[in-house]
Amino acid sequence: MKLTPIQKRAARNARHGNSLDMNLVSLIDVFTILIFFLLSNSGVETLPAASVHLPESSAKKDPKQTLVVVINATEITVEGRKVADVPPLVNAKDDLIPGLKSELDLVSARPVALAEDAAQAHSVTIMGDKDIPYQLLRKVMYTAAIANFTNVSFAVNQKG
Template sequence: MMQGIAKNTRRAMRRAKRRRGTELNLVSMIDVLTVLVFFLLVNQIGVSVLGIELPGPPVASAEPPPEQQDLSVIVREGGLTLADNNAPLAEYPKTAQGYEYAALVAKLLELKQAAPDDKRISLMLEPGISYETLVSLMDAVRSDSATPGSSGAELFPQVSVGVAPDAAPTATGAQP
């Protein structure tokens, strides 16, 4: 097969073939090792990675955990409703001047004094409520600084926004 080729050319071809066979493709090896390391890190159980300790199984205790407040302000066209764990605490009807933010803030101050560590509140808006109303309400529930002559105390700075639940049916429409 190689009879028609010069002796020096045949030697050069053999050397080139040997050289190609001894080279390692490092790119593919690095790719495989990267995937392997990622797989091992993700699938390790009980090993602390980067100093993060995961909590163990919950320990049963004799006393129930204390009930946390789950405050929410439901905003409807007719007014505001302050609720805790979906139980209404107070209702503030909308007046000709707008929503009663001052009365809401006064009630929130009472609740904050009862549970000073609580920082969360949810704003549940009915469809059609204006953006300005949302911003004003967020300002009111975050701190007492929105009320004139207030102390500027922090109320509930962690605000989440959602859609208001459907209004409860009235008793006048009930059938026997």
């Protein structure tokens, strides 16, 4: 009786008690590629894409991971959630924006997991369209200060 190579291997493994051997070389290759990818992308901070035309600046500072308030011609959003419409706010006498204030209060009430994140807990990045009036931007900054967000940054596009 003639055995095929697979049958010979199965008989030899049964005689010696060898179980199925696993080739770890390909797994090591996959993990190496995964680690390289994670390390190469760990320093990249991106702000959420929005329909906002940012002003240009020659600032060299990289953005930090903070709460993002986006202001365009029609609405104000916090982390993608709409909190206020812009047209009624432009001519409003009061500097406080109630919808923004309540959303910032909700965000500041969240517990902070790590001690080093506590410094960033009351930081906010404002992505304001370059065509919005300064009075609206001032109202947003005032509301953030009232909500105890004292570290305010502005998102800009780098020149060149």
